[in-house]
Amino acid sequence: MLAGVMLAAAGEIWQTTSQREKELELLFIGDQFRLAITSYHDAAQGGTATSRYPETLEHLLEDKRGPKPLRHLRKIFLDPMTNRFEWGVVEQESGGITGVYSLSTLQPIKRGNFPKAYSQFEKAQNYQDWQFVHAEAASAKSINDRDASQSPGSSSNPFERPATSPVDNPFSQPPSPERRNPFENR
Numbered sequence: 001m002l003a004g005v006m007l008a009a010a011g012e013i014w015q016t017t018s019q020r021e022k023e024l025e026l027l028f029i030g031d032q033f034r035l036a037i038t039s040y041h042d043a044a045q046g047g048t049a050t051s052r053y054p055e056t057l058e059h060l061l062e063d064k065r066g067p068k069p070l071r072h073l074r075k076i077f078l079d080p081m082t083n084r085f086e087w088g089v090v091e092q093e094s095g096g097i098t099g100v101y102s103l104s105t106l107q108p109i110k111r112g113n114f115p116k117a118y119s120q121f122e123k124a125q126n127y128q129d130w131q132f133v134h135a136e137a138a139s140a141k142s143i144n145d146r147d148a149s150q151s152p153g154s155s156s157n158p159f160e161r162p163a164t165s166p167v168d169n170p171f172s173q174p175p176s177p178e179r180r181n182p183f184e185n186r
Contacts, residue, residue: 016109023110025080026102027118030132033087033100036060036073037134043070053096053134057087081106081127090133099133 040054040063054060060073076085081104090099104127114121121130 019106019109022080023108026127026130029077029080030100030102030130032073032077033057033060034132034134037098037100038136039070039072041134041136043072053092053098055096057089057097057100079103088128090131099131101129101131102127104128 037053037060040060041051043063043065054063057073057076061071061076063070063072076087078085079087079102081102084103086103088101088103089097090101092098107126108121108124108130110121112122117135118130124130
């Protein structure tokens with residue numbers, strides 16, 4: 001009986017740890033989609049194309065609006081919460097995808113310590129409330145105006161490391177004291 005209780009406790013700990021890891025992965029992947037949508041929107045080539053949003057997520061893989069195709073995203077990522085390639089999309093009324101979100105209805109474990117750009121995630125009831133939306137679509141302020149007002153060396157990407165940091169990918173190595181993941185609880 002004691003072994004059964006201990007196995008149940010170990011299973012619950014493993015499940016919680018697994019969900020926390022999936023949350024970190026979702027935050028990273030969601031931000032990759034947000035950055036790709038921003039790149040697509042800002043990539044009006046040769047002054048002939050107007051800034052607009054992609055009609056499908058596949059347009060992020062190969063942008064054929066100009067003479068030279070651009071790749072804003074290397075692949076459509078798997079949603080770590082649902083284990084499917086299907087994502088919810090945030091669309092403008094006039095058409096075009098401005099953001100993505102997971103289709104999972106699970107309640108998030110992470111409730112705080114989000115980067116400023118994602119502070120609204122603290123109030124999320126489920127993962128569908130974690131919407132990774134292009135900043136210009138969320139507010140009327142232009143990305144270029146925001147970039148111009150930032151201090152030198154700062155970035156619009158809340159996950160980007162400073163230029164002096166030798167580590168670019170928060171998933172490439174186990175955490176160390178000098179390199180902290182911005183989504184981990186302290």
